[in-house]
Amino acid sequence: MTVLLEASNLSVNIDTPRGDLHVVEDVSFSLGEGEILGVVGESGCGKSTTVRSLIGLLPRGGRVTGGSALFDGVDLFAQRPASLRAIRGDQIGFVAQNPFGLLNPVLPIAKQFRTLIRAHRGGLGKAECASMAREALLRTGIHEPDRVLHGYAHQLSGGMAQRVVIAMATILDPRLLISDEPTTALDVTIQRQVLELMRDVVRLGNRSMILVTHDLGVVAQFCDSVIVMYSGSVVESGKVAEVFTHPEHPYTRGLLASVPGGGRGETLPPGGPPARFEPARGCQFAPRCSRAETLCSVEPPPTVSSLGGDRRVRCHFVEIEEATHGAPAG
Amino acid sequence: MAHLRVENLTKTFHAGGEPVRAVGGVSFTIERGKTLALIGESGSGKSTVGRLVLRLVDADAGRVHLGDVDVLSLPPHRVRAQRREMQIVFQEPFESLNPRMRVADIVAEPLVIHERGLTKDQRRQRVRDVLDEVGLVDYGDRYPQGLSGGQQQRIGIARALITNPSFVVLDEPTSSLDLSVQAQVLDVLSQVQERHGLAYLYISHDLATVREIADDVAVMYRGEFREVGPVAAITSDPRDPYTRLLMSGFLSVDPREAPAPLQSAPARPGVDLNEPGCVFRARCVHVAEECSGTDLSLSPVGDTKMLRQVRCVRHDELAPAPDDVPRSGADPTCPPPDRQER
Numbered sequence A: 001m002t003v004l005l006e007a008s009n010l011s012v013n014i015d016t017p018r019g020d021l022h023v024v025e026d027v028s029f030s031l032g033e034g035e036i037l038g039v040v041g042e043s044g045c046g047k048s049t050t051v052r053s054l055i056g057l058l059p060r061g062g063r064v065t066g067g068s069a070l071f072d073g074v075d076l077f078a079q080r081p082a083s084l085r086a087i088r089g090d091q092i093g094f095v096a097q098n099p100f101g102l103l104n105p106v107l108p109i110a111k112q113f114r115t116l117i118r119a120h121r122g123g124l125g126k127a128e129c130a131s132m133a134r135e136a137l138l139r140t141g142i143h144e145p146d147r148v149l150h151g152y153a154h155q156l157s158g159g160m161a162q163r164v165v166i167a168m169a170t171i172l173d174p175r176l177l178i179s180d181e182p183t184t185a186l187d188v189t190i191q192r193q194v195l196e197l198m199r200d201v202v203r204l205g206n207r208s209m210i211l212v213t214h215d216l217g218v219v220a221q222f223c224d225s226v227i228v229m230y231s232g233s234v235v236e237s238g239k240v241a242e243v244f245t246h247p248e249h250p251y252t253r254g255l256l257a258s259v260p261g262g263g264r265g266e267t268l269p270p271g272g273p274p275a276r277f278e279p280a281r282g283c284q285f286a287p288r289c290s291r292a293e294t295l296c297s298v299e300p301p302p303t304v305s306s307l308g309g310d311r312r313v314r315c316h317f318v319e320i321e322e323a324t325h326g327a328p329a330g
Numbered sequence B: 001m002a003h004l005r006v007e008n009l010t011k012t013f014h015a016g017g018e019p020v021r022a023v024g025g026v027s028f029t030i031e032r033g034k035t036l037a038l039i040g041e042s043g044s045g046k047s048t049v050g051r052l053v054l055r056l057v058d059a060d061a062g063r064v065h066l067g068d069v070d071v072l073s074l075p076p077h078r079v080r081a082q083r084r085e086m087q088i089v090f091q092e093p094f095e096s097l098n099p100r101m102r103v104a105d106i107v108a109e110p111l112v113i114h115e116r117g118l119t120k121d122q123r124r125q126r127v128r129d130v131l132d133e134v135g136l137v138d139y140g141d142r143y144p145q146g147l148s149g150g151q152q153q154r155i156g157i158a159r160a161l162i163t164n165p166s167f168v169v170l171d172e173p174t175s176s177l178d179l180s181v182q183a184q185v186l187d188v189l190s191q192v193q194e195r196h197g198l199a200y201l202y203i204s205h206d207l208a209t210v211r212e213i214a215d216d217v218a219v220m221y222r223g224e225f226r227e228v229g230p231v232a233a234i235t236s237d238p239r240d241p242y243t244r245l246l247m248s249g250f251l252s253v254d255p256r257e258a259p260a261p262l263q264s265a266p267a268r269p270g271v272d273l274n275e276p277g278c279v280f281r282a283r284c285v286h287v288a289e290e291c292s293g294t295d296l297s298l299s300p301v302g303d304t305k306m307l308r309q310v311r312c313v314r315h316d317e318l319a320p321a322p323d324d325v326p327r328s329g330a331d332p333t334c335p336p337p338d339r340q341e342r
Helices: A047-054 A081-087 A109-120 A126-139 A145-149 A158-170 A188-204 A216-222 A250-257 A294-298 A316-326 B046-053 B076-082 B103-114 B120-133 B149-161 B179-196 B207-213 B231-236 B241-248
Strands: A003-016 A019-032 A036-040 A062-071 A092-095 A176-180 A208-213 A225-230 A233-239 A312-314 B004-015 B018-030 B035-039 B061-066 B086-089 B167-171 B199-204 B216-221 B224-230
Touching: A003 A047, A003 A208, A019 A047, A019 A062, A019 A208, A019 A225, A019 A233, A036 A047, A036 A216, A047 A062, A047 A176, A047 A208, A092 A158, A109 A126, A109 A145, A109 A158, A126 A145, A126 A158, A158 A176, A158 A188, A176 A188, A188 A208, A188 A216, A188 B241, A208 A216, A225 A250, A233 A250, A250 B179, B004 B046, B018 B035, B018 B046, B018 B199, B018 B216, B018 B224, B035 B046, B035 B207, B046 B061, B046 B167, B046 B199, B086 B149, B103 B120, B103 B149, B120 B149, B120 B179, B149 B179, B179 B207, B199 B207, B207 B231, B216 B231, B216 B241, B224 B231, B224 B241
Parallel strands: A036 A208, A036 A225, A092 A176, A176 A208, B035 B199, B035 B216, B086 B167, B167 B199
Antiparallel strands: A003 A019, A003 A062, A225 A233, A233 A312, B004 B018, B004 B061, B216 B224
16 A cells, blocks of 8 residues: 555644643654544544644644654645645645534635635636536535535534535545544434545545544544554554454553443543643553553553554553563473 | 423424424423433434423423422422422533632532522531532532533532432533543432432433433434333334434444444435424435324334333334344444443
8 A cells, every 4th residue: 555644753742821731742653545544532632633733733832843744755844834735725635523613604605615726726717616616515415516505604504514514625636634523513323424425535536534533433434544542642553453353552442441332341440641741751541551550650661563564552561461472482 | 100290391492483393292201210311413302301391491381290399380489499409410511610610619509599598517518518429529629620521520410419409401411521531420420310319311412321321211303202212122122213313323333343324315305394294204214105194193112011102103014023123232233231330
């Protein structure tokens, strides 16, 4: 599989009155062409910040403090604002949790499509833009595109508005679609339809997608690979089929066991990582981990990559177990 | 006799001159110590039912009895006193807590209104006791913004409990919380229910938590109940096509269990829902001629002792053949509630 996006040692700080908050620390992952990658974790784990940093959409005070993100060989972090704008919307589409936050409330939908198209494909006439928009809306399952195009955002239901945003995010045929909790605000039945729609759009064009979610069911059913984040770091990553059926990191295990009605094994104790104003020391999950020992709070956990494939786990115990199993007899 | 008895509750809102029927005649009962869950999509009227029962919104018609009090015919000045008996926990914990008040003052506020005769010390003791029940006894001097979402929600629960109500509406109390925190809040709710014999009306769109907390479930669509009965019976063998649609939206965390196809037809144009007939017929995959023409009522289904009712006229045809009745939990869209022992 050809690699489309390679993020290495990505770190993000947010400047606050109390000092620099370490939100994302040393995160690496890669995304192949045609692949759907899930980014999962509890609120505050840095999953949204990680993907938003790729396209320069960090909150006020946020900045990338290290690492690189090679998109088709181009480092997104080394781009000037104008060249990042040229990539964003054209080669990378973005869908957020609240579609109304991405739509302009005072402009007709048609005009918003036109602005987007002309920003990247200058010189296209009004009629051409409208016919592109109509096609994109039809692809997202909107049966009467003209009614939507002539209307305003407030006339749309949540599910319809999200379809419009997906149509906008994919209209220029981007190679990568980044979606940040795209269905969290929607009803379960609409959620299925929107996710299936996004998957089909991605699969049909051999595009790639990063799907940020806190919903493990969404990852299990719609993603090829997954990174599990805790306190700004990736604790486990690999193919969904392996990570979700044989989770290795105690956090991944606890998270899966905590799903109501679906979980097996020891559930996650409540709580969360504290806000960090210093780089992490030791394993951030140790205070909630039932296996933790002194070592865990002192030494940063190693990244174990000997489990086969592209599986990675950051845990002292997994390293110790792997070392014992892997040791030659005698 | 059941503690809460609701009959034929009805409410129509007027949005820009257009009448919108939010609740179209629902009836149910809840015993002390039991939980009825109301589930449905947004706009189904489930939150309105909770607000009508508490008289936060005035009903157009219907009756609500809590114990031997006829709630809807209380004169306005008596409603406030009645609220000690019936409380609510809201969805957004932070939005419903005053950021400028300390936790102890927030929790004490209902006592200031309802039990004016208490001394300062008595009040302080009651606040301590109820904070202890929700596991936050040391948090009285803190402000809400310093607390996590789960802690904020437990403050909301403490505030609802401090007047010793017998009935509490839980309006999506965990939907904004992380999984581990959600489990903890549900635990707290179950413990206080058991201790005080509370009747809960649990409003949610999340079938998974409903299985954890509820005894009975009512599935709502467009202001009416589609199906009512014991949780286990309905989740293992849903009879109404709308219940089936809701359940087919559930995604298993096991990547090997692919979800069943979504049981929804694209909305059929030209179906006028103001005409008599089933209100789900525009989206139903099992629609037939008998679905139009007459309004449907709930009819009993299965074992009569189960008090199970369903609205669909074709529910008999949709019942599984005797051989392939799924055992509870055998259906991948409906895993067993195997975390009970926690």
